[in-house]
Amino acid sequence: TDHRLLRIVYNLKYNVKKDRKSFGHKKVQLTCIEKETIKRKFSEIRESYSTEGKNTEQKYTDLTLQIKEIINQLPKLKEKSENEIIFNDYVRELIQEKLYLKSKKHRSKEERKRLTKLYHKIKEIIKKKKYQLKYKIIEEELKDRGSVKRSEKRLSKHRDWITSLKASTGDKISKRTGLLKLATMYYENLYKNSDISPTCIDNNIGHKEYIENIPALTQSEIRTAGLNGRFGSTRALLLLIRRLASCTAVLSGGVAMVVE
Structure with a gap:
């Protein structure tokens, strides 16, 4: 083949699209009271809903809307991200305190001791949280799929390069x-x-000229050209052509002016 290879080494900062954690529906944990309430509302729909004078499409649309109203009343469960699990409010407070002490120019002996203690404490908590998160992910995959293969993918933070x-x-x-x-x-x-x-x-590369044949414009065509639109590149060009229409000229764009 005559196709030549081009290899470029570059670094980019971008947000990597997150993989879907699961392909099923999220299980909503309802209390006994919530379950009974949902059952009762569905029973009310079944008993009170009238199908008289409605075709199949209308029945489907009405029932779908009522079911959606019931579903919207269910508790919304937002899954916490990895950072939210590791860096909880307590850890964030410790980090803020560490940054405050670190920014001070003149620290007392007690403050220096506290800063050293914060460094070790934050590191220890983050390490422990990461281990708990890793254990939780493996446990979830074993429960849902009976395998840890997908947990390895979820826990992996990078793509493997060619090792050797x-x-x-x-x-x-x-x-x-x-x-x-x-x-x-x-x-x-x-x-x-x-x-x-x-x-x-x-x-x-880049040395081929492209010549476009542009028809000549007469003064009558220039006079009848509309200038009522928004002032853009087209209108600006028409104004320029009108000013130069008194004599024969060739513009840089290749437009030939012909005087009648």
Whole structure:
């Protein structure tokens, strides 16, 4: 093939789309009173709903609206994010206190001791919370699917790179810089005997001219052109053409002016 490979190394900061935690419906935990209330309301709909003079579509629409009203009365359960679980209100207060003490220029002996203690305490709490979260995710996957395969994906924070490559010398390279260098050398050797040289490609890019034939505009056409619209690029061009319509001229856009 004559398609050449282009490899670019760059870093981007972007929000990674979160994977769906589950593909089923969220189970809502209702109290006994809530369950009885829902049953009673559904029974009321069944007894009081009249189907007289309604076609199938109207019946479906009416029942759907009433069911949605009942569902909207159910408690809304918002699943906490990982950060909300780890960095709860108590941890946030400790962090704020740590930042306050750290920002002070002149700290007393007690404040220095407190700051050191906060560093260790925050680190210990976060480590413990992360372990609890990991255990909770594994437990959920075992309960729902009987496997921990998906829990590994949920707990993984990065994509795996190629771990190692074998160089021509027979050595195994595992460092990232070495892998990039080896990959670059491989593709350089792959394309070095190609008929298409980089110089030829560079010289041919962006040098083709595109000539568009634009019909000549007469003064009568210029006079009848409407200028009542919003002042944009089109209206500005018409104003410019009117000013230059007294003589024959060729504008930079390739518009030929013909004087009658």
